[in-house]
Amino acid sequence: MTTAPAPTPTLTAADIPDRFTVDSAELQAEVSARTPILFRADGEPYIPLPAPFERFYLGVMRHWDTPHDVAMMNDIRVARTLVGPPFPLPVRASKNWLLKERRDVTAIFAAYAEGKFLPAGTAPFSILRELKPDGSEVYVGQVTVFYCGDDTKRLTPVNAAWEEWRTRTKVWEIGAAIHPDYQRTGLATAAVDVFMHQWVIPQMGATELRAQCFASNLGSVKLWQKYGFVEEPSLRGEVTVSEAKGGGVEPDMTLIWHLK
Ligand SMILES: CC(C)(COP(=O)(O)OP(=O)(O)OC[C@H]1O[C@@H](n2cnc3c(N)ncnc32)[C@H](O)[C@@H]1OP(=O)(O)O)[C@@H](O)C(=O)NCCC(=O)NCCS
Helix, strand or coil: CCCCCCCCCCCCHHHCCCCCCCCCHHHHHHHHHHCCCEECCCCCEEEECCCCCCCEEEECCCCCHHHHHHHHHCCHHHHCCCCCCCCCCCHHHHHHHHHHHHHHHHHHHHHHHCCCCCCCCCCCCCEEEEECCCCCEEEEEEEEEEECCCCCCCCCCCCCCCCCCCCCCCCEEEEEEECHHHCCCCHHHHHHHHHHHHHHCCCCCCCEEEEEEECCCHHHHHHHHHCCCEECHHHCEEEECCHHHCCCEEEEEEEEEECC
16 A cells, blocks of 8 residues: 555545544435445445455554555565565555545545446545454455556557446556465455445446566466456566565466456
8 A cells, every 4th residue: 555645735644533434324225225335323434255265344544554565575485476666665655545545535425425436436445354243353465556647558449339428537446465364265356346246347437457566477378367467468567576575586477357
């Protein structure tokens, strides 16, 4: 969670409450009828994972998540497999993400309140948590999607039959990270399924997604292939791994999914 733009000086993480909540029962009902978003008793929005992961959900980042986020991203078992983020990840980067996500979710709900539903410009449900039967919660990981920027041109065909509101030009980069204690249980598969197929494609209107990973990262390659991502040979490269992460040069690859 490092590529979030620097926040404007007028708003800092300290200015925002721990949780984003929606008070209006009417708005909650309207949103739940038109999107996959549900609401907790306090009005906090979330997107649930299906069985057998009913205890898990995608939520809007809270202050509470920051230390867990930084700890996971700085766990060498996770950091070593990631191409992009700096290592060690500074707390500042996580707080910048918190701010960005809060702005994004605020903008989306402001649009909902005016009856504007599609497209949602962003995906402010990046945190995967487990809600235990006793009410306690565990930070489990994150799923993210970034706009690649105007310089990244799409490499896949546009279909004239797509709905008008879908983006035909924007390319997005998707990513996932699961805490090592929870890996290889199917959670990334389930979380990415919900994130892609309930939010990024139907709500944001994405038509081309990319995932970048080290070629040696078999779990990641397998994860994206499950959802129809195919390696793009022209985007193969090599990454110099920082000394802090063990050094060396590693081949990386980009896998692309596109809407047919
Ligand atoms: C990649 C990552 C997100 C996968 O999360 P996960 O919850 O363990 O994934 P799942 O349990 O859903 O497994 C997905 C598939 O990959 C396979 N897999 C997972 N880890 C693997 C590994 N280390 N080696 C080989 N295969 C692996 C699983 O067996 C599964 O395939 P299957 O359904 O055919 O059995 C997780 O390993 C992770 O967070 N790694 C660190 C960060 C990272 O590399 N992110 C990806 C960069 S975009």
